[in-house]
Amino acid sequence: MKLYGYWRSSAAYRVRIALNLKGLDAEQLSVHLVKNGGEQHSDDYVALNPQHLVPSLVLDDGTVLTQSLAIMEYFEDAGLGLPLLPESATDRATVRAMCLAIACEIHPLNNLRVLQYLSGDMGLSDEVKNTWYHHWIHEGFTAFEKLLARHSGEYCFGDSPTLADACLIPQVYNARRFNVPLDNYPNILRIEAHCNATQAFIDALPENQPDAQ
């Protein structure tokens, strides 16, 4: 498998965590999201992924999969490696809701293209952009902290890693980059510390990728 990603992309980081937790290998190909106006907009890449987004996963038969959550669900459906969703339908729904609480409610508001639009097309100051960023992290993490109070153990859902951890950890990493104070989120911090002490999460860290700068 080939994984098109970028060291700092939260969505690619999610997939790296899932691959590592499952013990799966994928060749990493870097799509530089900033250089030359963003390589995700190149003709070659857009032919692969018309959304101009990373990650994309190319299977050995050439099938292209996009969207980090869909890629991770593919690993589950194909029975590859350790399961990262629980067994019962209701528990699976809970883990998926946690994933979506990050992937639909926080990340889309704070990713690169949105921040570029706020400062570029809308001409807003760095200060306003920063306030915007912090606002959506706090909204999302306040709710996520309550979900963790109900469902977490050592990980987001009980004592085994799930797709929810693969979504949370990159979002926390991203929040730290933007200096968001996280003291009000003890469960998030506890799970972050636990995950980032394990090899699968360490190996997936942005700074440990071949294209890290």
Place this chain on the structure above:
Amino acid sequence: MKLYGYWRSSAAYRVRIALNLKGLDAEQLSVHLVKNGGEQHSDDYVALNPQHLVPSLVLDDGTVLTQSLAIMEYFEDAGLGLPLLPESATDRATVRAMCLAIACEIHPLNNLRVLQYLSGDMGLSDEVKNTWYHHWIHEGFTAFEKLLARHSGEYCFGDSPTLADACLIPQVYNARRFNVPLDNYPNILRIEAHCNATQAFIDALPENQPDAQ
């Protein structure tokens, strides 16, 4: 089952479509997203759904499920009604990627709380807010149109309805509310016309809900 929703909520609308396509019944309970500062912020509702968002689905045993995509995946996992995901793992990944192309890339940027934040906290004009809204619809629909060129038949993926249609149709409805010109999206318009001629989609329309105003 009890479905907490709101007639104009795109996310609740998705779940209504899925329920109707599957021939499942749920008692609808209205959470008025605007009245009294938004009933989704009431103590009772937040105890149910700490994200302050609709929909929430309460199962007969009292289990609460949240996030529209997680709720719809629950119907699949629990084997309720007609399947709305294809059989093969790669096809399922494609349909899920289409769902996420709406649910992660368009809707989160244009939903009520974001529009309220743009005009409220950020003090931006209706014109700027409108430009923002249209921008993300066009970004998202341009990419989605290409996905449809690859995968669609009568529906988003082939000739049977899937979760992708349950995501697309509410987003198109929403775009029409904001007067976004849709002429450049012939595949989206074709699928919209096809879906909205079927009873499951008609019955799910916002204006056909008990709490419609």
